[in-house]
Amino acid sequence: MSNGDLVISADFGTSGVKVGVVDHALTILARVTESYPLTLATGGVAEQAPEDWWAALAKAVAALHLEVPDLSERAGALVFSSQLCGVVCCDANGVALRPCLTWLDKRAAPLGKKLVGGFPEVHGYKAHRLLKWLRIANGAPAKNGMDPTAKMLWVKENEPEIYAKTHWMVDVKDWLVHRATGEMTTCPESANLSWVMDTRLGREGWSEALCHMTGIDQRKLAPIVQADHVVGPLTAQAASDLGLRATVRVLGGTSDVMASTLGSGEVEDGALHVSLATSAWIAGFFPDRRISVAHSYATVTSGLDFRPLLIASQENAGSALDWVRNITGGAPAETAFADIGTPQKDDPFFLPWLAGERVPVDNDSLRGTFHGLSLRHDSNALRRAAIEGVALNLRWAMSKVAREKGAKTAGPLSIVGGVASNATFAQTLSDALNRDIRVCSARHAGMLGTATLAAPLMGWAASSTEAATRLKSRSSATFTPNPDRAAALTERANRLTKLRRHVIRSYS
Incomplete structure (x- = not known):
């Protein structure tokens, strides 16, 4: 155990970092989430202080030491993933x-x-x-x-x-790897x-x-550098900050997109998954480069042997749901969408473009709207519209991505991210896509996917993707389309298509 038998995996998102201790079976032995501020201001300003990321990591690891008392002796590797x-x-x-x-x-x-x-x-x-x-x-x-x-x-x-x-002008993860090792790299x-x-x-x-x-x-x-490349050991200062041995190895790490892809277990060419957090994306590996200029998505070169990874990002998912939750009474996120009544034919439509949109239309000036409001609509109607609106927005993007040669459109679709744990949303997405939905380790897929990068180094698997395939069998829930609701959502999606054209034109 001179090099340790546990991995510390840290997934840095927009609002906080999820840090976990992962063992050889890709089991999370302990996990902690620490938040950090995001400064928003007029003119499109959205900033964070890098030292806040590191402070949150140090606080999280300190808490993990309490959960795993021998962590300082057993930690062998530290791996980061982050927002892009x-x-x-x-x-x-x-x-x-x-x-x-x-x-x-x-x-x-x-x-x-x-x-x-x-x-x-x-x-x-x-x-x-x-x-x-x-x-x-x-x-x-x-x-x-x-x-x-x-x-x-x-x-x-x-x-x-x-x-x-x-x-240096670097991305979020790059700064963190440097803070840990003293070496500046990027993925x-x-x-x-x-x-x-x-x-x-x-x-x-x-x-x-x-x-x-x-x-x-x-x-x-x-x-x-590649995602599984060992950049170096912890510096003396970093080791002191984290309460770890200076021999802990730090890997190049990856983006949140590839981390969630690995965490979903969908690592075959053409296999897609959907990540649902503050924003949303459809992603999956492909055997060669792909691009759609008209619909604003493409493959990027990933940190696993430069393997092409398709990313189709949408700006608003959990952020739009949180906004609607807040303006309709601010119920706790865990319960706000749990009991919102039966969908009605005259429910309003919701376009969730509160921060513009990227896929399949790249326009930062687009803004969200409720359409078809009447005096009889209440907070539940608005919440139903929000759930449906985000699901149909994803259906819109999926209708473009699914046309890619080799894209797998049959069988269950894997979803990850905080919103994926919302049963109402998962069922609505299943109905909207008329496809079975498999909820992976919803809130921790990024953390687990990040940990797979250390699997070859730790001797747990021959490759990161081999380790990731083990995660595909871990489903926390599955959802099957309701035929009546699927038909109703197809009809509403057709009506929404016409509405979208008029709204987009109004922002041109």
């Missing part, structure tokens, strides 16, 4: 020079449009630039400015004194979504051509 598309500006020592511009930050939207637009245009992109991005990176920055590309340029233009001092998913990475087979790495085209300084970009 953040930008942390660091000096040469890795000290953050300003708060992180998180994935939710939209202040760079004008720069995003300027970066990608121009005559002649194709889907809002300047044609020759788009072709170059598609050929090299298999995608292009979102017009809404939420990808790191526009955020980096925003710092360069609006905070030149910070930019001048910046030695392929983060690199890909900066849209200055060459993702072509055999050429994976930073693209000098794309850096030149966008104005991104390649010298400020960290080396790209």
Whole structure:
């Protein structure tokens, strides 16, 4: 046990970090969730202080020491996964020079449009630039400015004194790995979504051509490493902060998207899963690069041998449900949608675009709405509309992704994330998609998926994906479509299709 027999897995989300102690059977022996603040302000500001992430990790690990008294002797590896598309500006020592511009930050939207637009245009992109991005990176920055590309340029233009001092511009997980090891690295998913990475087979790495085209300084970009690569042991300071031995090995880690994919157990090519938390996404591995410019999704190069991972992200899921819950009385999240009555034919429609949308329409100016409200509608009607609206929004995205060659559309669909544990929502999604739903380790799939990255290092499995396949058999619940409700939702989805067109046009 000189190298330890347990893994500490930390999954950093938008509102907090879930940290667990995982053993060789991929069983969570103990887990803790610690929150940290998110600063929202006018102009699209959505920031977090990187030191808050580390403080939350230290607090969580301290609590885990109480649950697993011999953790300091038994911990062999520390692995991180995190939210994507953040930008942390660091000096040469890795000290953050300003708060992180998180994935939710939209202040760079004008720069995003300027970066990608121009005559002649194709889907809002300047044609020759788009072709170059598609050929090299298999995608292009979102017009809404939420990808790191526009955020980096925003710092360069609006905070030149910070930019001048910046030695590294990295994502959330990258800063955490450095805080733990003293080594600055990044993962392929983060690199890909900066849209200055060459993702072509055999050429994976930073693209000098794309850096030149966008104005991104390649010298400020960290080396790209694989998710299961051992970056180094803990520094003496990190070991002290966490109460662990300095011999604990820290891996390169991954994004929340790949962590949830591994945690769902859906690791075969074409197998899809849905993650439902603050936002939502449909994701799955494919044997080659895929892209839909019209519907704003693509594969990114993952941290497991650069294997293409399709990601189709929607901005609003749990965030929209929480908003509706709060404006209809603020009942506890666990019970707010449990007893909301039987759906009615005249229930209002809900478009959950409270923070814009990405897939299958990329438009940060879109906003949510209730349609068809009457005097007889009460809080339960609004909550039913919210559950249905998020489910039908996912149906809309799935109708595009399911067309991909090789996409598996038969059999149960796996879902993970906090919203997945909501039985009312899971049944509604089953009815909306007319497909069986399998709820995985709903709130902890990301943590378990992250832990699988250490499986080869710890001798638990030959590969991370081999370890992940063991998780596929772990279902906490299953849901089967109700034929009558499925038919009713298909009818409402058809009506909603017409409504969407008018609403989208009103924001054009």
